[in-house]
Amino acid sequence: MNYYITFLIVCISSTVFAQIDRLEPPFWWAGMEHNEVQLVCYGNNIAAYEVASEDLKILEVKKVENPNYLFITIDSKDKAAGTYSLYFDNGKNQPFRRNYELKTRTANSAQREGFDSSDVIYLLMPDRFANGDSSNDSTSNTVEKVDRSKNGGRHGGDITGIINNLDYLEDLGVTALWSTPLLEDNEPTYSYHTYAQSDYYKIDPRFGSNEDYKELADNMHKRDMKLIMDYVTNHWGSKHWMIQDLPMEDWIHYWEDGDRSGFKRSNYRMTTQFDGNASAIDAQGCMDGWFDTTMPDMNQANPLVLNYMVQNAIWWIEYAGLDGFRVDTYSYNNKEAIATWTKAIMNEYPNFNIMGEIWMHDQAQISYWQKDSKIGAIDNFNSGLPTVMDFTLHDAISAMFNEDPAWDKGFIRAYDNFTNDFLYPDTNNLLVFAGNHDTNRINEIYKSDLDTYKQIMTLIFTVRGIPQIYYGDEIGMTGNKETLGDGDIRRDFPGGWSGDAQNAFTQQGRTESQNAYHNFTKKLLNWRKEKEVMHTGEFLHYIPFDDVYVYFRYNDAERVMVVLNNTSEEKTIALDRFSEGLNGATSGYNIISETKITFSETMTVPAKGSMIIELK
CATH class of the missing domain: 2.60.40.1180 (Golgi alpha-mannosidase II)
Structure with missing residues (x-):
């Protein structure tokens, strides 16, 4: 009996003793720029094994503090699509084999066009938009169950609900969709927002499956619409499987003077990223502090952490056919690491677009983070980030319609905002918006005044940049987070649930007031869609x-x-x-x-x- 047959027999008989619980990324693609692929191999005492392959070049096998991990770097350059074998042997007659697949890329995948100033982006929270599949409202493998009576509970919206209402979005004139995160968040409470993710390769089963997400993208592309994923690099969820069994101590920022989990809250002072006068302890307090108790802060200075995030982001673009990212809390990240992450993605997809959440209140400070910023250059920093969010315009919009005109009040706030456009290297790549999932509803601020809404939307849809509208604003939805919490600005869209008293997805189901908001929004969006002068003029x-x-x-x-x-x-x-x-x-x-x-x-x-x- 030759060695290979003996090996296979031993493999089959020993699988009970040797098991890989997770292998990430689960597959890759032939012909990628990122061709040195770092495989995270997780299983009980897997570090006791040596790894070899007859048909793949293994560049490195890295063992870390935790013996349940192996980081295996393979070279996929010039490899054809197909299935390749990795052999694991611990020298104790317990060898086994694990196959790894390189898939065929979609034609012209690398040249995909990201969202731009010709688009209008519709931001929605999937849990609160529409429930298309009630069978997944609660699942056996996730802790929090559906309860629409809770402001901060899960309400059951899902990907099928979005797909079912693409006609509504297309008719409205929307050309791109930004959904808040859809990846698994297995926190026991307040998990519906999904910013504390527990598995970066898995759609939360209460939203659907990975295949459902890909179906959403495919359906949107048939309508010439674009899909933007909300991506979180700064922090993971406390229930993430790797956080539960850390590969190494410095995988996250662990504070010795924090609580038992290593938690110490960020001071949120993002200015310390570029303030030449800032103390080191204050800078560390922002970048290394945790965003919240359930969100461990990731140590992107660790190259294994950073590479994991790079590969995961590329994997989702390639797998689902994405057209863009919105990156949460972009300016809280290790700035050199997040620049490396951004440039790696843009290198793989040169026409892609990424927008970063830079929630600051000064144009120079926001500009620092945009690609090729002259302000960033003072600090020898270039993020590579194409799009930043125009929060200063949002600040102006939130105030200027509720005050008497003066030297610095009223429309002069908007005017002064645009006078600082010289600070930005690319004003067409500014996201302009009146509200989002973290701010008070614009119709709440202005007491459901339709004329004010019309002025705000006219401004948003006709100035430079990429307009974004928050779901429900187009039917006059209100909400006040200051008095009733975040759940109040994230209400269920009427008609998204079976048995709802009204269906605002249809003209007949909307009230007269809701139709007044909707009709105005639809008119402007569909007019803008065909107006190049509004896109780049x-x-x-x-x-x-x-x-x-x-x-x-x-x-x-x-x-x-x-x-x-x-x-x-x-x-x-x-x-x-x-x-x-x-x-x-x-x-x-x-x-x-x-x-x-x-x-x-x-x-x-x-x-x-x-x-x-x-x-x-």
Whole structure:
């Protein structure tokens, strides 16, 4: 009997003694730029085994403090798609074999186009959007069960619910979808938001399966829509299987003066990332502190941790066919490590897009984090991050419609925000928004005033950058986190559950008020979809007088004039001041009122009025 047959017999007879519980990534692809693949091999005392392969080049087998781990780096360069074998032998007649597959990539996968300023992004929380499959509301392998009566409980929304309502999103004029995280979060409470993830290679079964997620992407691509994954690099969940059995002590930031779990809360002072005057202890307190008690802070300075995250991100893009990432708490990460992570993804997919959550209140500080920032260059830092979020515009929007105009109040807040655009290397890659899953509902702030909503959406959909709308705003949903907690700004979308009193996904199911919000939003989004001048046109604005703000978007082929009146009085404006923007136009068409305008010396703007005028 030859050695190979003997080996197979021993393998079959010894599988009870030798088992790999997890192998991640579970598979890879032939022809990837990232071709040195680090396999995380987890099993009881697996480090006692040596690893070999007849058909794969093994570059390194790394053993760490915990004997239940092996980190095996294989070279997939120039390897064809197929199944390859890894052989494990501990020298005690207990060898075994594990197959590893390299799959065939989808054609032109590397050249996929990410989201950009031609898109409008719809942000939703899957647990609160629509329940398309009630059979997965609670599962045997997850702790928290469905309970719609709890503000912070799981309500049962899922991926099937999103797929079932793609017609609604397409009809609204949305071209891209950003869903808050869908990966497994097995915390015993408050798990619906899914920012404390327990398995980075698995969709939470209460949302569906990995295959369901891929089906969502496929269905969106058939509609020429894009899917953006909410990715969390800064922290994992306390119930993550690797956190439960750490590979090594410095896998996470463990604080000796913290609690028993090593927890010490971040000071949240992101300015310490670039403040040349900051003390070392304060900088460490931000970057290494935990975001919350259930969210261990990851040590991305550990190359094994960082490579795990790089590969996982690439794996999801390739597997599901993603068109972008939104990265949670981007500016809390080890900045050199997160730059390496970002550049590795963009190297694999040069036309992809990644937006980072930089929740700061100063344009220079936000700009620091955008790719090729001159401000970052002062610090010899370049994140490689294409898109940052325009939180300063959000700050202005949240205040300027509730105050009397003054030197620094009213529409001058928006104007002043745009005067700082010179700080950004790419203003088309700024995410512009009025609210999201962490902020008070815009219709709550302005007491469900439809005219104010129209001004806000007119602004968001016509200035430079990538517009984002938060689910339910388009039907006037309200919510106040300050008084009723996060669950109140994350209410269930009416009609997403069987038995709901109304179905706001349909015109007939919406109230008259909801249809007023919806119809306005739909009109603007579907108009913007075909307007290249709104996507990449130049931006020219004028200092607001009497709280009337006028600006233009233009290119060689077209000009659009936007007029917003933030007062309760009708205003008459002299047009000679705007001759640069009008550029000789004698008439225009107001797409909101659907009326033709003939320009004379003056123009009347309705009280609390919004005008989008295509110049003729």
